[in-house]
Amino acid sequence: MGSHVSKQMERRKAISTEKKTLCNLQGSCSETYPGADYRPPDRKNWMANLNPEKLHINQIVWPGTHDSATNKIGFPFITRPFAQCQSLSIYNQLVRGTRVLDIRVQEDRRVCHGILATYSVDAVIKDVKKFLAETQSEIIILEIRTEFGHDDPPEFEKYLEENLGEFLIHQDEHVFNKTVSELLPKRVICVWKPRKSPQPKAGSPFWNSGHLKDNWIDTDLPSTKFESNMKHLSEQPPVNSRKFFYRVENTVTPQADNPVLCVKPVTNRIHGYARLFIAQCVAKGCVDKLQIFSTDFIDEDFVDACVGLTHARVEGKA
Incomplete structure (x- = not known):
């Protein structure tokens, strides 16, 4: 019992120290970067507003959501706080400016997060198609993966092609x-x-795992995650020379050995430091490598931070 209490005290001290580290960094460093002051006039159509004829795919800083379809997962006030990473529907995330979706499925085509399941992937497809019908020039990266510990849904590629075929790049x-x-x-x-x-092959309607990479660090320590994100990003080729998407996730996640297990208070330890991360990318000379930037509980400022840097790239300022 005593060792357990001692370990918990050490964990809380580490979290407090790391939160202070990021806070001090934010206080001592500028959060300005090319495009930081830009605000899209219409987040629902922000790609259209940046001129689709000038905007290259490898110039985009894609705002993404982590565990995108978890807004209704589990039971409210019981299991939901332990698995919910987004409060908005897929449609409302897209309207807010999200352009990368992270969807995990199980055998019966229901979306899941670990052992908890929610609505069918049909609801995701419906929301995506509704958004596409209401816009003309917005490109979406839809990542769908079979969740760890589950088998692939039967004939899933056929299902996706039947429902999204006309839109698939x-x-x-x-x-x-x-x-x-x-x-x-x-x-x-x-x-x-x-x-x-x-895995899908070249020429397929679908892209394989080699075309969307990341270096996921499973931690609830915000400075550790921030520094790890920076380290792994700095090791990537610049966006204009690589043939895959690379994702950085501005998230930290609850750990079983810590008493705080609800997603929101844990991920809030890093949530507000997205602009600081972009500014540090500039300071450290790796902003030309930033591409997909994802978060829990996406908000307008996170979208604006990504779109602003994209705008600067289009204008030749970044």
Whole structure:
């Protein structure tokens, strides 16, 4: 019992120290960077407002959501706080400016997060198609993966193609150098990551796991995650020379050995430091490597931070 209490005290001290480290960094460093003052006039159509004929796919800093379809997961006030990473529906996330969705599925095509399941992936597809119908020039990266510990849903590629086929941008590495207008009317880059089924191949309507990479660090320590994100990003090729998307996630996650297990208070330890991260990328000379930037509980300022840097790239200022 005594050792357990001692360990918990050490964990709380580490968290407090790391929160202070980020706070001090924020206080001592500028959060300005090229495009930091830009605010999109219409977040629902922010790609259209940046001129699809000028906006290249490899210039975009894509605002993404982590565990995107968890707004209704579990039971309210009981299990939901332990698994919910977004409070908005998929449609409302897209309207707010999200352009990368992280969807995890289980055998019966229901969305899940670990052992908890929520609505069918049908609801995700419906929201995506509703958004596409209401816009003309917005490109979405839809990542769908089979959750750890589950088998792939049967005939899932067939299901996706039947429902999204007219919008799918086929797997082709030339896409990275194209403008948004060159891809239209196709609108969705669908990255399908099965656990046991064969990976999609070149020319397929779907992109494979090699085209969307990250270096996930499972920690609830905010400074540790911030520094790890910076380290791994700095090791990547610049966006204009690589043929895959690379994601940085501005999140920390609850740990079983810590008494705070609800997602929101834990992820709030790093949530407000997205602009600081971008500014530090500039200071450390790796802002040309930043591409997908994801978060829990996405908000307007996070979207604006990403769109602002994208705007600066289009204008040749970053």
